[in-house]
Amino acid sequence: MKKVNALFIFGMCIAASCAPKIKNDISEEPIITMSPEVNAGQSIYNNQCTKCHKAKPVKNFSEEEWGTILPEMSKLAELNSEDFSNVKAYVEWMLQN
Numbered sequence: 001m002k003k004v005n006a007l008f009i010f011g012m013c014i015a016a017s018c019a020p021k022i023k024n025d026i027s028e029e030p031i032i033t034m035s036p037e038v039n040a041g042q043s044i045y046n047n048q049c050t051k052c053h054k055a056k057p058v059k060n061f062s063e064e065e066w067g068t069i070l071p072e073m074s075k076l077a078e079l080n081s082e083d084f085s086n087v088k089a090y091v092e093w094m095l096q097n
């Protein structure tokens, strides 16, 4: 059920193109400090995403690659939809900063 939810939400995300929207927000008003979502995402990244391998440097992968990697890895890490969107916010933040 968790997996189905994560997939569904990711699908909705693509459908609503939420990634470009977030990008626009950031480009209009450069964010130097981390939002609470980004902050939460960072700690999930450093804890949940390091169970099977060391934390992968975010910038080693393009935004496009992350679009495939993140949903897969979130399933492996069994993230709920909130954690998934926080990690997504963190990855996007890292790619822009």
Ligand code: HEC
Binding pocket: 045, 048, 049, 050, 051, 052, 053, 056, 061, 069, 070, 073, 074, 076, 077, 078, 079, 087
């Ligand atoms: C259940 C184990 C597991 C968990 C948890 C996990 N991963 Fe992975 N991950 C793997 C395996 C296995 C690979 C492939 C081998 C490798 O690159 O180390 C991989 C590879 C990757 C890669 C490289 C992909 C590529 O194409 O080279 C990235 C980036 C990544 N994981 C990010 C994450 C993130 C972010 C999380 C947390 C949401 C996460 N992983 C959680 C098992 C896991």
